[in-house]
Amino acid sequence: MNRSILFTALFLSTLLTAQNIQSPSEFLGYELGTQFTRHYEVVDYYEYLAEVADDRVQLTEYGQTNERRPLLLAYVSSANNISNLESIREEHLKSTNGESNASKAIVWLSYNVHGNESVSTEASMQTIYELLTSKSNYLENTIVIMDPCINPDGRDRYSNWYNQYKNAPHQVDPNSKEHHEGWWNGRSNHYMFDLNRDWAWLTQVESQQRIKFYNKWMPHVHVDFHEQGVNDPYYFAPAAEPYHEVITKFQIDFQKTIGKNHAKYFDANGWFYFTKERFDLFYPSYGDTYPTYNGAIGMTYEQGGSGRAGLGVITRNGDTLTLKDRIAHHQTTGLSTVEVAANNVDKLNSEFKKFYQTKNYKYKSYVLNGDKDKINALANLLSHHEIEFGKGTNGTVKGFNYKTNSQGSLKMNENSLVVSTNQKKSTMVKVLFEPNAKLSDSLTYDITAWSLPYAYGLDAIASTTEISNTNFETPSEQNSKLSKNTYAFVTDWSSMNDARFLGDLLKERIKVRTSYSPFTLEGNSFKRGSLIITAADNQNHKDFIGTLQKVVQNNSTIRLTNVNTGFVDSGKDFGSSYIQMIKPPKIAVLSGKPTSTYRFGEIWHFFEQQLHYPLTVLDSDYFNRVDLDEYDTLILPGGWYGSFFKEDQLKKLKEWVRNGGNLIAMGGAIKAIDGEKGFNIKIKKTEKDSTETDPMPHENWQRESIKNAITGAIFKVRVDNTHPLAYGYNQEYFTLKLGNDSYDYLENGNAVYLETNTKPVSGFAGSEAQKKIGKSLIFGAESYGSGNVVYMVDNPLFRGFWENGKLFLANALFMLN
Numbered sequence: 001m002n003r004s005i006l007f008t009a010l011f012l013s014t015l016l017t018a019q020n021i022q023s024p025s026e027f028l029g030y031e032l033g034t035q036f037t038r039h040y041e042v043v044d045y046y047e048y049l050a051e052v053a054d055d056r057v058q059l060t061e062y063g064q065t066n067e068r069r070p071l072l073l074a075y076v077s078s079a080n081n082i083s084n085l086e087s088i089r090e091e092h093l094k095s096t097n098g099e100s101n102a103s104k105a106i107v108w109l110s111y112n113v114h115g116n117e118s119v120s121t122e123a124s125m126q127t128i129y130e131l132l133t134s135k136s137n138y139l140e141n142t143i144v145i146m147d148p149c150i151n152p153d154g155r156d157r158y159s160n161w162y163n164q165y166k167n168a169p170h171q172v173d174p175n176s177k178e179h180h181e182g183w184w185n186g187r188s189n190h191y192m193f194d195l196n197r198d199w200a201w202l203t204q205v206e207s208q209q210r211i212k213f214y215n216k217w218m219p220h221v222h223v224d225f226h227e228q229g230v231n232d233p234y235y236f237a238p239a240a241e242p243y244h245e246v247i248t249k250f251q252i253d254f255q256k257t258i259g260k261n262h263a264k265y266f267d268a269n270g271w272f273y274f275t276k277e278r279f280d281l282f283y284p285s286y287g288d289t290y291p292t293y294n295g296a297i298g299m300t301y302e303q304g305g306s307g308r309a310g311l312g313v314i315t316r317n318g319d320t321l322t323l324k325d326r327i328a329h330h331q332t333t334g335l336s337t338v339e340v341a342a343n344n345v346d347k348l349n350s351e352f353k354k355f356y357q358t359k360n361y362k363y364k365s366y367v368l369n370g371d372k373d374k375i376n377a378l379a380n381l382l383s384h385h386e387i388e389f390g391k392g393t394n395g396t397v398k399g400f401n402y403k404t405n406s407q408g409s410l411k412m413n414e415n416s417l418v419v420s421t422n423q424k425k426s427t428m429v430k431v432l433f434e435p436n437a438k439l440s441d442s443l444t445y446d447i448t449a450w451s452l453p454y455a456y457g458l459d460a461i462a463s464t465t466e467i468s469n470t471n472f473e474t475p476s477e478q479n480s481k482l483s484k485n486t487y488a489f490v491t492d493w494s495s496m497n498d499a500r501f502l503g504d505l506l507k508e509r510i511k512v513r514t515s516y517s518p519f520t521l522e523g524n525s526f527k528r529g530s531l532i533i534t535a536a537d538n539q540n541h542k543d544f545i546g547t548l549q550k551v552v553q554n555n556s557t558i559r560l561t562n563v564n565t566g567f568v569d570s571g572k573d574f575g576s577s578y579i580q581m582i583k584p585p586k587i588a589v590l591s592g593k594p595t596s597t598y599r600f601g602e603i604w605h606f607f608e609q610q611l612h613y614p615l616t617v618l619d620s621d622y623f624n625r626v627d628l629d630e631y632d633t634l635i636l637p638g639g640w641y642g643s644f645f646k647e648d649q650l651k652k653l654k655e656w657v658r659n660g661g662n663l664i665a666m667g668g669a670i671k672a673i674d675g676e677k678g679f680n681i682k683i684k685k686t687e688k689d690s691t692e693t694d695p696m697p698h699e700n701w702q703r704e705s706i707k708n709a710i711t712g713a714i715f716k717v718r719v720d721n722t723h724p725l726a727y728g729y730n731q732e733y734f735t736l737k738l739g740n741d742s743y744d745y746l747e748n749g750n751a752v753y754l755e756t757n758t759k760p761v762s763g764f765a766g767s768e769a770q771k772k773i774g775k776s777l778i779f780g781a782e783s784y785g786s787g788n789v790v791y792m793v794d795n796p797l798f799r800g801f802w803e804n805g806k807l808f809l810a811n812a813l814f815m816l817n
Contacts, residue, residue, distance in 0.1 A: 021052055021132055024125040032126060033324035034311065036118055036159040039069055039152040045125055046074055046148060053132055055079040056139070063209025066190035069152035071206060073213060076131050076144040077104075088143060089217060095353040096218065096295075096424050102349045105341040108145040108219040108296075109334055110287055113196045113226070115154020115186035116307035119323060120225035123330035124148040135335055138342045145217060150206060151189050158186025158307055170311040172320050174230070181307045183593050191609070192601020193800065196224065197283075197446070199290035200432065202384050203605070203800035214291075215386050220348040221258075221297045221341050224287030225330055227306040231316040233272035234329050235302035236262045239288070240280045242440040246427050247281060247292055250351045254297050254344075261340045265332050282439070283446035284431045285799075293431050295355040297348075301333050359430075361421045365467040366433045367397045367410060368417040370458035373495035373557055375417050377803055378456045379472060388423045390469030392416030399463035400435055402453045403732065405716070405761045410461040417458075418469035435462055436762040447712020447738070449763025450801075454714050454734040457804025482549050482560070486535060488574065489548070489560040490521070493529035494728040496610060496803070499810035501555040502531060503613040506584040508547050511537040514815060516724065517578040519571025521563050529727030529815060532574060534566070537581070580817050585632040585662070587613070587813065592620035599638035599667060602797040610800075611810065624649060628656040633813060638667025638795060650678045658785030664812050666792040670743065679789050680782055684742040686772045706766050710737050710773075713763030717754045717778050724815035725751035725781050725790065728807050734761065735778055735794045736802050740769040742776035743793055752778040752808070779808055781816060788816045 024032045027045050037045075050059035058075040065071065075085060081104065094100035109127070111120035128146055131139060138144075149155055158181065166178040173179075189195055189204055198207045228235065237255035259275050266273050279300050281289050291298035304315075305326045312322040341348060368375065382389050392412040401408030412418075421429050431437070432452050439448055453460035482489070492498060493514070505512050513532040518525070538544040552558055566574030573579075587607070591600050607615040618626055618634075628634060634656075645653065650673070657663050665673055675682040719726050719733045733752055737760075745753060754777075758770040765773075781790045790812045796805025 021049070021129065023129050032122060033322065033327050036162055036311075036323075037122060037125070038159055039149060039156045042121055042125065042148055043070060043072065046072055046128075049128060049132065050074070056082055056132060057128075058082055058085060060213075062213045063205065065153045065206060067153045069156070071150075071152065071209060072148060074128060074146045074148065076128055076146060077139045077142065078136070081139065081143060085143070093218060095349065096356040098353055098357060100349070100353060103141065103345065105142045105221070105345045105348050106145070106217060106219040107142060107221045107223075107338050107341045108147070108214070108217065108291075109223050109225070109337070110147045110150055111225045112148070112155050113150040113224060113287060114194070115151045115156070115188070116158035116181060117187070117227035117305070118155055118158055118307075119227060119303055119305055119326035120330050121149045121155060122323065123225070123327045123334065126327060126331045127334040130331065130335060131338065135338070138335075138338045140342070141345050142338060142342045144338055145219065147210070150210070151195050153190045154186045154188055156186075157184070161186065162310060166310060172312045172314050174308065174313050178310045179308050179313055183597065185307060185597065187307070188597060188601060191605040192597045193605065194598065196226075196287050197285050197799055199287060200285035200450075201799060201801035202381065208384065211384055218294060219291070219296050220352055221337060222287070222291035222299070223334065223337055224298075224300050225334070226300055226302045227309070227326070228302040228304055229306065230304055230308045230313055230321060232302070232304040233274060234266065234304065234333075235274055235277070235279060235300070236333055237299040238276055239299070240277050242444060243281045244284075244289070244293070244431065245438045245440075246430060248351075248355060250354075251292060251297055254351075255299060257344070258297070258299065258337060258340050261336050262333050265336055271329065278445065280441075280445050282437070282444055282448070284450065286446075293427050294425070295352050295427075301330065303329050355427075356424060359421065359426045361426065361430050362464060363399070363430070363434070363462040364421055364465055365463045366419045366429070366453070366460060367392060367412055367463060367467055368419075368453055368458040368460045369410060369412070369415070370456075371494050372415065373497040374456050374458055374803065375415070376557065377496075378452060378458070379417060382419065385425065385428060387419065387425045387429060389417055389419045389472055391472040392418050392467065392469055397461045397463055397467060399461040399465075402435055402451070402460040402462070402761075405435075408461070410459060412467070417472065418467050420466055420469070422466055433462070439764055443706060444711055444764070447736070447763065449712055449714040449736065449760065451714065451762050454762065455736075455802050455804060457734070482545050482552070483562065484535070484545050486562045487564050487566060488532055488534040490524075490526060490533075490563055491531050491558055491560050492527070493531055494527075494807075496806050496810070497555065497557045498531070498728070499807060499814070500610070500612055501551065501558045502582070502814060503611050504551045504555060505533070505548075506582070507613070508551060510541060510544065510548060510551070512582045513537070513574070513579050514582055515572065515579050517572045517576075520569045521565070522569070524561055527728075528722065529724070529811070532579060534574065582814050583632065585813055586616070586630065587633040587635065588616040588618050588631040589635040590620060590623060590637065591617050594620065594641045594644045595637040595639035596668070599795070602795070602800060603635055603637055605800060606797055606806065606809065610806065620644070628652070628661065629659075631661070633662040633664065635664045636666060636669035636672070638669055640668055641672035645672050645677070654678055654784070657787035657789060660786040662788050662790070662812070662816060664790040664792065664809075667741075667795055670791055670793065673789070674743075679784065681746065681777070681780075681789075681791050682744045684744050684772065684776050707768040708740060708766050708772075710740050710765040710769045711763065712736060712738055713760035713765045715754060715758070715760050717752055719752050720750060723749065723751040723781070724817070725749075725779055725808065725811050727811050727815050733778075733804070735805070736798055737765070737773070737794055738798065740772050741793060742773045743791065745775065745777055746780045746782055746791075749781040749783070750777060751780050753780070754778060781812070790816070
């Protein structure tokens with residue numbers, strides 16, 4: 001067969017294939033871009049493609065959301081590649097060991113991580129259609145992995161809202177209701193978490209399930225499709241500074257290669273775009289940085305639009321931005337990305353292999369000591385990321401001491417956790433564990449500190465020497481069968497595992513006491529906050545021992561100590577007023593405006609997925625009609641309260657606290673009840689510098705303003721661990737501070753506070769901000785009548801990953817009397 005005949009045959013084959021596959025518009029029954037497609041319809045289209053083009057599309061359900069929507073991956077390539085998909089994957093992964101002869105490019109395209117940035121899922125359907133038809137030549141040497149919707153719960157929340165409120169036909173006037181999504185918006189997932197900031201922390205089920213498949217493939221290129229403000233043009237790579245120092249020259253250069261290819265298509269269409277601004281590569285938990293730190297070319301693409309845009313909206317320039325426009329832009333960059341990868345297969349494979357060569361990082365090992373539950377929690381996170389670790393041996397390790405922020409030493413033992421950079425995931429280890437990430441530019445898009453030893457509250461040494469270790473096994477405590485003749489059972493209070501155990505006991509109506517004083521008994525020492533479960537308190541429980549045994553079995557890390565008397569060797573006896581009964585609290589949280597969706601979501605997720613304790617959600621729309629006497633505890637999440645609490649509402653709130661209520665105000669909620677409005681906490685006053693200065697050039701304004709900013713920095717603060725709010729903690733705590741809000745010390749009840757040294761141990765804090773936060777409160781509580789008011793200036797639940805802060809909230813719920 002001559003070349004002309006062969007070409008004609010291939011052309012006819014492609015044409016027939018294209019004719020046999022329905023486009024998204026044909027399949028859905030409406031022109032793509034004229035409606036928002038519901039998630040089940042998107043799933044239907046991908047399942048249809050996997051059926052009619054089963055030789056070139058393989059569909060996998062990799063999990064489900066909290067609301068039971070399926071999470072999908074579509075593998076798209078040539079028929080030959082799909083038939084050899086597993087062998088291609090295995091050969092590709094050999095690159096991480098330097099042994100591969102891989103000859104394919106792996107491109108992963110992730111769509112709709114933010115639910116109301118809804119265009120990308122629509123674009124994904126057109127993109128896969130084009131790859132199977134007009135652009136099928138890209139697939140000869142490329143495997144394209146497509147996640148059509150990372151956040152189905154958020155997407156359906158938005159699309160259902162929009163379909164409910166839009167005009168018919170849609171209204172392009174930006175003042176119309178269809179362009180003003182409400183508080184419960186579609187950006188986040190079920191628990192109001194931002195999935196684009198959860199790649200490293202894996203607090204959400206979507207992230208936990210996705211990372212298993214990401215680690216199975218480790219793509220060469222990963223794209224995270226987004227939307228930004230209505231009036232913004234398109235953003236694509238290369239990214240803005242700062243770049244983390246671990247990012248390679250090739251990764252930076254290849255971003256430019258891809259960006260130039262995009263620009264070629266955008267220029268031809270007269271579309272506007274920008275690069276190298278706003279979206280940097282530093283914080284490790286994004287959909288661009290996490291893949292980058294795992295060897296990929298990780299990129300964010302941002303289309304103007306988001307939830308404000310709807311099906312069409314008039315922009316500031318008087319143009320009309322339509323959903324069809326937005327689809328075309330995302331489809332163009334998606335196909336352009338695959339095209340560049342297909343044209344650079346050898347380079348991508350060779351550089352990916354090079355990325356996984358042994359690195360000469362300064363610190364060769366990280367050694368961590370501390371509470372066994374916190375060690376196990378960190379080990380669990382590392383396992384999800386397939387980061388290798390081991391347990392230590394007896395000896396002393398020298399290096400950078402995280403606690404003192406200087407050179408020091410640490411005694412290592414078989415309970416120590418050892419993480420080496422001499423492993424496949426060495427770059428991730430460096431990024432997640434380094435004491436203070438090098439910041440090339442203080443103007444960043446997110447927090448600048450996240451070091452895991454601080455986040456998990458562990459003593460740690462970063463050593464320039466590789467430390468030998470052995471296999472790490474997560475131990476479970478072995479409790480013998482509980483005896484009915486035991487006077488009491490005692491256990492520690494030092495971690496979220498203990499808080500979960502207490503919550504489970506209270507739900508089973510088992511009475512529990514706590515000690516406000518340390519004590520020793522029968523050769524064992526117990527700290528403040530230790531839990532005491534006596535037989536006498538539970539004599540009327542119908543199955544005390546059986547129920548307690550069941551709760552212990554469900555909390556395998558709990559170790560109960562049997563004691564035969566309440567007569568202590570030192571401290572206070574079990575009948576003392578220092579040994580108080582823990583009342584099972586009935587807890588409510590405020591939702592809706594004026595709270596932050598993120599801050600509310602962190603609390604909601606904390607109760608349902610971490611503490612496993614019931615929580616009532618009270619919406620701001622009807623909050624004033626709620627009888628607060630039905631609740632023992634009310635939590636006010638961070639937010640922007642303004643004048644939300646009117647004078648009569650504040651009076652009602654104060655009366656409720658005075659009568660025994662426990663009010664927990666977090667972050668911005670404190671301003672709504674401060675000394676001028678309700679309670680005794682006072683905003684810290686700082687004197688302004690009266691020194692006259694010359695007028696500042698306008699172009700310097702942004703850079704000068706960061707002197708007053710704290711962009712997610714870690715500070716070493718003092719802890720009064722004799723206060724019930726701080727039970728289970730040492731005398732020092734490392735807090736993640738997200739802004740410069742500061743409050744004076746309370747007259748009494750300063751459980752955690754910042755002293756005069758305001759230099760962060762990690763991350764960026766402006767010079768003026770540091771002056772403002774000196775001698776200020778972090779966490780505190782004041783008695784008010786028969787109740788308490790708890791102030792949490794910093795956020796102990798931030799994004800669900802600051803593990804060492806969570807017990808403070810548990811203390812606020814259970815330990816304050």
